[in-house]
Amino acid sequence: MRFALDETTQTLRAAVADVLRSEVTPAVIRAGWPGGDWAIVSGVWDKLADVGVIGTLLPEADGGLGLDENALVPVLEEIGYSGLPVPAVETIAVAGPYLTGRLMVAVETAPGEPVPFLGRAQRVVLISDGGLHVYETDTLEIEPGDSVDGSRWVGRVARQPEGGVLLSGDAAAAWQRGVLGTAAVLCGLARRMLDMTIGYVQRREQYGVPVGSFQAIKHTLADALVAVEFARPMVLAAGWAQSVGAADAALQTSAAKVLASDAARQVARTALQCHGAMGYTTEYDLHLFAKRAWALAPSWGSSAWHRARIGEIIA
Secondary structure (H helix, E strand, C coil): CCCCCCHHHHHHHHHHHHHHHHHCCHHHHHHCCCCCCHHHHHHHHHHHHHHCHHHCCCCHHHCCCCCCHHHHHHHHHHHHHHCCCCCHHHHHHHCCCCCCCCCCEEEECCCCCCECCCCCCCEEEEEECCEEEEEEHHHCCEEECCCCCHHHCCEEECCCCCCCEEEECCHHHHHHHHHHHHHHHHHHHHHHHHHHHHHHHHHCEECCEEHHHCHHHHHHHHHHHHHHHHHHHHHHHHHHHHHHCCCCHHHHHHHHHHHHHHHHHHHHHHHHHHHHHHHHCCCCCHHHHHHHHHHHCCCCCCHHHHHHHHHHHHC
16 A cells, blocks of 8 residues: 555645745745734734645535645645644634635634634634534634733633534534644744744854854754654544545544644743743744644643543543
8 A cells, every 4th residue: 555645736835835935935824923014914814725735624615625634734734834824724624514715714623722813713613512513703802811912812712602614413523623733833933933943053153163163053953853764654543544434534633643742842842941041032933833832732632631531541
């Protein structure tokens, strides 16, 4: 069996990467933070919609691309790598198979839980009673919240609403896609922080030589790279397992989230160590990606939670 992306998925990934590479700069990411110009971020989202990425999982009969979780993983990894502050997992992975259009979607996985992008998304999906229910955001009572990553616009639904439109009765599958998508984004973030750090240690000099030539730096970065390279295939494998409805899809998805969360945290820690004091300043771009990783790692189940889940599955 040859485990590789098919031509359609590779083409979609390349198209998404081209848009993100040309459109998303650190200034665009900062525009998503409080005080920034959100219209700039929305403009990039519209360009992604033109590529068709929002409808990755939407059936062709409904105007989507009709692809599966195999395509979802590389697309979300590219969005993670770019750092674009949008609810990509929620919109594309969780609600994507059921909703058309360009609107951003926030997702509340349980009553009272913090909801990323609740302050920006036009629609909110609540996972409850075994199903997905969608609401217009402006019909809900919302309390703003805080996050280490200010671009996530976290909030809470103050009062559980009634009604809503039922999108699907299969909340479990939607939740699994949310876990998978978050793992993919974390892999993208890890890759980006690693690339930034390698570039930095190649330029930064001490004692007349690049600090990247020091063995301590080389070994630390090598360990971080190994963590990322172990996580990425596991996330792809989980995507395949979900796409074919494999019996062990839940186990593979949890394993993917564990490895991706741990890798992203390890790379963030390594990046800060290799950058030194500069890495801790908010003026330096590294914090835009590290804070996103720190916020996402415990989302959709922490590493500890998924390790316990794996234990229950195999017991």
